[in-house]
Amino acid sequence: MTCAACVNSVEGILRDLPGVKRAVVALATSLGEVEYDPIVISKDDIVNAIEDAGFDASLVQSSQHDKIVLGVAGIFSEVDVQLLEGILSMLKGVRQFRYHWISSELEVLFDPEVLGSRSLVDGVEGGSNGKFKLHPINPYSRMTSKDVGETSVMFRLFLSSLFLSIPIFFMRVICPYVPLLSSLLLWRCGPFQMGDWLKWALVSVVQFVIGKRFYVAAGRALRNGSTNMDVLVALGTSASYFYSVCALLYGAVTGFQSPTYFETSSMLITFVLLGKYLECLAKGKTSDAIKKLVELAPATALLVVKDKGGRCIGEREIDSLLIQPSDTLKVLPGTKVPADGVVVWGSSYINESMVTGESVPVLKEVSSSVIGGTMNLHGALHIKATKVGSDAVLSQIISLVETAQMSKAPIQKFADYVASIFVPIVVGLSLVTFFSWYISGILGAYPEEWLPKNGTYFVFSLMFSISVVVIACPCALGLATPTAVMVATGVGANNGVLIKGGEALERAQKIKYVIFDKTGTLTQGKASVTDAKVFTGMGRGEFLRWVASAEASSEHPLAKAIVEYARHYHFFDEPSATSQTPSRESTVSGWLLDVSDFLALPGRGVKCFVDGKQVLVGNRKLMTESGIAIPDQVEHFVVKLEESAKTGVLVAFDDKIIGVLGIADPLKREAAVVIEGLLKMGVKPVMVTGDNWRTARAVAKEVSIFSIIPCP
Numbered sequence: 001m002t003c004a005a006c007v008n009s010v011e012g013i014l015r016d017l018p019g020v021k022r023a024v025v026a027l028a029t030s031l032g033e034v035e036y037d038p039i040v041i042s043k044d045d046i047v048n049a050i051e052d053a054g055f056d057a058s059l060v061q062s063s064q065h066d067k068i069v070l071g072v073a074g075i076f077s078e079v080d081v082q083l084l085e086g087i088l089s090m091l092k093g094v095r096q097f098r099y100h101w102i103s104s105e106l107e108v109l110f111d112p113e114v115l116g117s118r119s120l121v122d123g124v125e126g127g128s129n130g131k132f133k134l135h136p137i138n139p140y141s142r143m144t145s146k147d148v149g150e151t152s153v154m155f156r157l158f159l160s161s162l163f164l165s166i167p168i169f170f171m172r173v174i175c176p177y178v179p180l181l182s183s184l185l186l187w188r189c190g191p192f193q194m195g196d197w198l199k200w201a202l203v204s205v206v207q208f209v210i211g212k213r214f215y216v217a218a219g220r221a222l223r224n225g226s227t228n229m230d231v232l233v234a235l236g237t238s239a240s241y242f243y244s245v246c247a248l249l250y251g252a253v254t255g256f257q258s259p260t261y262f263e264t265s266s267m268l269i270t271f272v273l274l275g276k277y278l279e280c281l282a283k284g285k286t287s288d289a290i291k292k293l294v295e296l297a298p299a300t301a302l303l304v305v306k307d308k309g310g311r312c313i314g315e316r317e318i319d320s321l322l323i324q325p326s327d328t329l330k331v332l333p334g335t336k337v338p339a340d341g342v343v344v345w346g347s348s349y350i351n352e353s354m355v356t357g358e359s360v361p362v363l364k365e366v367s368s369s370v371i372g373g374t375m376n377l378h379g380a381l382h383i384k385a386t387k388v389g390s391d392a393v394l395s396q397i398i399s400l401v402e403t404a405q406m407s408k409a410p411i412q413k414f415a416d417y418v419a420s421i422f423v424p425i426v427v428g429l430s431l432v433t434f435f436s437w438y439i440s441g442i443l444g445a446y447p448e449e450w451l452p453k454n455g456t457y458f459v460f461s462l463m464f465s466i467s468v469v470v471i472a473c474p475c476a477l478g479l480a481t482p483t484a485v486m487v488a489t490g491v492g493a494n495n496g497v498l499i500k501g502g503e504a505l506e507r508a509q510k511i512k513y514v515i516f517d518k519t520g521t522l523t524q525g526k527a528s529v530t531d532a533k534v535f536t537g538m539g540r541g542e543f544l545r546w547v548a549s550a551e552a553s554s555e556h557p558l559a560k561a562i563v564e565y566a567r568h569y570h571f572f573d574e575p576s577a578t579s580q581t582p583s584r585e586s587t588v589s590g591w592l593l594d595v596s597d598f599l600a601l602p603g604r605g606v607k608c609f610v611d612g613k614q615v616l617v618g619n620r621k622l623m624t625e626s627g628i629a630i631p632d633q634v635e636h637f638v639v640k641l642e643e644s645a646k647t648g649v650l651v652a653f654d655d656k657i658i659g660v661l662g663i664a665d666p667l668k669r670e671a672a673v674v675i676e677g678l679l680k681m682g683v684k685p686v687m688v689t690g691d692n693w694r695t696a697r698a699v700a701k702e703v704s705i706f707s708i709i710p711c712p
Helices: 005-017 043-052 080-090 115-125 139-173 179-186 195-211 213-223 227-252 262-286 288-295 393-406 410-442 457-471 473-494 502-510 518-522 540-551 556-574 584-590 618-626 632-643 671-680 693-702
Strands: 019-027 031-036 066-074 094-100 105-110 132-138 300-304 312-319 326-331 340-345 350-351 362-364 382-385 513-517 528-534 596-603 605-610 613-618 645-653 659-662 683-688 709-711
Touching: 005 031, 005 043, 005 213, 031 080, 043 382, 080 115, 105 115, 105 362, 105 584, 105 632, 115 132, 132 659, 139 195, 139 262, 139 288, 139 645, 179 195, 195 213, 195 227, 195 262, 213 227, 227 262, 227 410, 288 393, 288 473, 288 556, 326 457, 382 393, 393 473, 393 528, 410 457, 473 502, 513 518, 518 683, 528 556, 540 556, 540 596, 540 605, 540 613, 540 659, 556 645, 556 659, 605 618, 613 618, 632 645, 632 659, 645 693, 671 683
Parallel strands: 513 683, 683 709
Antiparallel strands: 019 031, 066 105, 066 132, 094 105, 300 312, 300 326, 326 382, 340 382, 350 362, 528 659, 596 605, 605 613, 613 645, 645 659
16 A cells, blocks of 8 residues: 555545445554454455455454464475365364465464464474474564565665666756766757657656556555555656657757757656655554564563473473463563462562553562563562463553554545545646646747747647646645554554544544653652651761661562662761772671661561561551551651651651651653643643642642642
8 A cells, every 4th residue: 555545545445345334444553443343254255355356465363363473494395285285274262374384484373272373383283293394483573574674665766766767867967067077968860869768768668667556556556446645756767758859860860959858757756766665664663562562471481381280390481472361470670570360379570661650560479460571670470371462461462552543533634535535636637737838838828938948839738737646645635644643653662652543543632631640740650768867875887787687588668769779878977987999798788787677567667586586667657557666756757758758657656766867769851841831821730649638748849740649
C-alpha cells in the first residue's frame, strides 16, 4: 500500500466479502484487522481476496488459533521438507503449516488448547531424531526486518535514480555553457544528436526500470476501480517522456528541432522516490513504541524441570516464546519476569512500574501474582506461568497500542474520502489547465515571448498540465492524520500513557480535568534522607549506625535510602572518618551492628534487636501499636517535616523514641511546568495519593495543584 487510496481499496475489497463484519486497515503499520464469520468465509479466502487485488497479504494472528514462526536448521533437500511435513501432520493440534525455502522459516497454525508451542518444537525435533533444530522468531522482530528491508530497497532505488538523473541535469543546465561539452553533445550521431541519445537512454532506465513500481501500482489501482498517487506519477512522467520521444522522432523525420523534456521525467521520479524513502523512515519511527514494548519481555527463561512426582531435577534455558501455561520458571535476582504467573516459592521485591507506573517496588511472596516483563530486584523466585502469548498483560498492552494506531479519528474519515476523489479531480484540473493555456495562446491572450525556444503552444500548455498532475500528491493528505495518531500513541506509550485510539485522541482536546498520581508521576520516585534529628544525648553518627543496622535487612526503598545516607555519613561526613578510603566490603557490612529477630511490618516499619536491644523504625502507627508514647517535641518536628512535603520516620530504642529521620521524594523538574501548562490551557489538575494529608498538601502546593483526592 502506498497511500490512503490503497487503504480504501483494500478496505472496500474486504467489506464486500461475504461473512466479513468489519475491516480496518492502517497505512502506517501495513496491518489490517478483520472481523468475520468463520462459517461463511475462511482466513485463506480473505488473504486470497487481497492478493487477487494485487497486494501482498499474510496472516499475522487469529483469535481461533495461535501462530508461531520458527526458523528451521537442517533442511537441505525436498526429502527433508517431506519429512518435516510428515512429522507436523502427525502432531495433534496442528491445523496448518507452510515452509518457506528462501527464508528457511516454518509458519504453523495450532490449537493452543491441544498443543503448546514448546511441545510443538520438541515434537518436531524429537520426531526427526535431532536432524531438525527449531527456534522461534519474534513476529515483531520479523516485521521490523521487513520494514528495514523495504526502507533499504527504497533507498537503493532513490540512489539509482539520482545517479542517472544527475548527468541528465548537467546536460540540460551546465553543458550548454561549456564549449567542449556542448560541441560533444551537439555532435550528430545518426538521426539524433549525441546529447539526445544519452538522455533517451538514461531516462528510459529511470522511467521503466527504476520507475516500474509506479506503473505496477497504478495498474493495480485502476484494476480495482480506484486511483492513487502512483496513477498521477505514471501519468505525469509518461506524458513528459513520450512527448520527448515523439519530439525526437518528429525532428528526425522533418528536420524541425523541437525541445525535449526528458529531465522532467527523471527528476520527478527521483524526487518521488525520495519522498517514498522518507515515508518509510517515518513509518519505522512510528512503530518504535511497539518495538520498545516488545523489548520489555526477556528473550529467554529458566524452566524448572520436574520428574513425574513433581520434584525438581534440573533447569533448562528456553526461549520465552516457548513458555507454556503451568510451566514452573525460575526468576533470578536482577532479571525480568518471563511470563504472567503466580509465585510458588521464594519472596522478593519486584519493580512493576512498566505496567502500573508505581515506582515503589512491590513485595511478592508465595501466591502473589507477577506480570511478565517486570523486574525482579533481589530475591530468587519460582513462578507458575498462568498466561502466555496473547493472553499476557504485556501482549494486551501491545495489542492496545496497535489497535490505537490502527483506529481512525473522525477527521481521518473525511481525509480518506477527499483522497478517494482527489486523483480524478486533479486529472480533470490538469486537462482544464492544458486547454486553458492552449486556447489562450491560439487566441493571443499571452505573448509568444513566453514560449520556450523552438516551443509551441501545445508544448507550453502540456508542461503546465504535467505540473498540475505531478505536484498534486494525495499521500500527504492520507498520511497526515494516521501518522499524527501513530506518533501520539507511540510517544504516549513510551511515557506510560496508553491512548485507546484516534477518536480518544481527537476528544482529548475537550478534557477539563487531568488526574495525577503523586509518587513517581509528580515526584521522582527516588527517596532520599534530608533530615536526621536526635532527641537524646546519643551522637548523630551512632544514631545513624543503629538505624542503618536495623534497616539493612529490609527491601523497602525508604530503608535503602536510610542505609545509603548512614553509610555516606559514616565514611565521608563523620569527623572521625578523616580521609580514609573504605573498601568494598566495609561499605557494605563492616560498619553495621549485629541484628537478630528482624521483622518487617508492611505499612508500619521494621522491628528487630540490634546488639541485643530492641529497635523500632517506622511511622506513628508502629509506635502506637508498640505502646510507645510520642513526645510533643517529636510530634511537632514530624508535623513540620510533613508540611514541607517530607515523610517523618520515627526511631525508638528500648521503648523510647530517640530520633526522627526526614525523607523526601523530590519533585520532577518538569512537574511544575506541566501543571502550569495545563492551567493555561484551562485544564484543572488533580492529585491522587495515599500519603499523609500534610505531605500531600505540601507537594500539591509546590506545583500549584489545589485539588487532592486521598486514597486509603
